Amino acid sequence: MGALAAVIGAAAGAPASADARSAVEYVNLGDSFSAGSGVYPIAPGQRPECWQSEQNFSHLVAAQLGYRLTDVSCGGAKTEDFYHAQYHGMRPQLEALTATTELVTLMIGGNNNNTFAGALATCIGAMVTSPGALGPCRAQHGTALTDPIVDRTYPALVTALQDIHATSPRARVVIVGYPWLLPASGSCAPQMPLAEDDVRYLREMQAVLNDAVERAAAATDSTFVDMSQVSDGRDACQPIGQRLVEPMISSPQPIPVHPNAEGERVIANEVMTAIGQQ
Numbered sequence: 001m002g003a004l005a006a007v008i009g010a011a012a013g014a015p016a017s018a019d020a021r022s023a024v025e026y027v028n029l030g031d032s033f034s035a036g037s038g039v040y041p042i043a044p045g046q047r048p049e050c051w052q053s054e055q056n057f058s059h060l061v062a063a064q065l066g067y068r069l070t071d072v073s074c075g076g077a078k079t080e081d082f083y084h085a086q087y088h089g090m091r092p093q094l095e096a097l098t099a100t101t102e103l104v105t106l107m108i109g110g111n112n113n114n115t116f117a118g119a120l121a122t123c124i125g126a127m128v129t130s131p132g133a134l135g136p137c138r139a140q141h142g143t144a145l146t147d148p149i150v151d152r153t154y155p156a157l158v159t160a161l162q163d164i165h166a167t168s169p170r171a172r173v174v175i176v177g178y179p180w181l182l183p184a185s186g187s188c189a190p191q192m193p194l195a196e197d198d199v200r201y202l203r204e205m206q207a208v209l210n211d212a213v214e215r216a217a218a219a220t221d222s223t224f225v226d227m228s229q230v231s232d233g234r235d236a237c238q239p240i241g242q243r244l245v246e247p248m249i250s251s252p253q254p255i256p257v258h259p260n261a262e263g264e265r266v267i268a269n270e271v272m273t274a275i276g277q278q
Contacts, residue, residue: 023068024066024067024102025068025098025100025101025103026058026061026062026069026070026105027069027071027072027096027168028071028073028104028106029104029106029164030093030105031111032073032075032258033258033259034058034073034106034108035050035053035056035073035074036053036056036057036073037050037052037053037075038246038253038255038259039253039261042054043056047074049087051075051255052074057176057264057267058073060264060268061271067103072093073093073107074093075255077108078108079109079112080112080156082108082163094164097167097171098167098168099169101170102168103171103172104168104171104173105175106164106173106176107175107176108157108175109149109209110178110209112148112149112153112156115148115149115205115209116181116257119145119202120202122137123137123194123198123202124193124194126140130195134195134196135201136195137194137202138197138201145205146205146208149212153212154216158219158220161173161217164222174222174225174274175213175217175222175224175225176225176270176271177227178210179227179231179244179245179263181202181203181206181236182194182202182206182235182237183199183238184203184232185200186199188237188247191236191237191247191248192236192248192249193249207228210227210228214226223275225267227266230270231244231245231266236248236257243260244260245258245263246260
């Protein structure tokens with residue numbers, strides 16, 4: 001990850017006074033939403049399986065503010081990958097932190113218990129096996145998709161945030177909630193092949209996940225960036241130019257159901273606002 005720890009302060013848009021020796025030490029952790037997976041180009045020197053974009057929100061924040069960024073976010077990461085190598089030859093993400101780290105950002109939790117990918121696959125399957133039903137996934141699974149978030153993801157988030165603070169006691173720790181993937185109501189077909197009531201069902205599941213992230217932030221004196229308001233009405237079912245997240249069907253980027261370049265820019269703006277730099 002040495003190439004990625006290069007000073008970003010000299011990047012375009014950084015303040016002219018930014019100095020490599022005094023720049024804020026900034027570490028970005030997390031999963032594919034944090035990595036900007038699917039947004040070209042891939043950051044130089046990064047493993048292709050992580051698909052870390054050089055246009056993800058942390059790179060944008062660092063370039064704008066002249067911070068010195070180390071970004072170890074990686075597509076598919078779970079909280080357990082903070083402690084163990086996600087792929088052979090990688091270091092645990094928490095090893096990027098030091099006692100002098102001053103800012104930590106992250107998005108994490110959506111892969112714990114296979115929450116996002118598993119729920120989408122489950123609910124698409126329910127529609128296929130129950131054509132014409134309004135909410136077959138809700139009927140078949142009830143709280144089974146949200147119970148693991150409350151029972152397992154939330155405590156894992158608390159532990160991870162506590163360990164970040166313990167490792168980097170000087171750091172401001174900022175955890176970002178997930179932007180809306182689906183609208184509050186209505187059909188999302190054909191972009192997202194789900195029964196109409198299951199669109200609401202999965203939106204409710206995401207609300208439970210974001211609530212777990214927010215509660216974990218509050219429990220650990222971390223800063224929570226709430227993406228729900230700014231992304232409302234800009235979900236994957238909206239037209240190009242309006243949406244912040246790409247749909248499953250007819251997405252112009254190679255990794256669907258993830259933020260597009262505009263989504264990463266909006267996240268970056270919200271992070272800068274949260275840390276008082278916007």
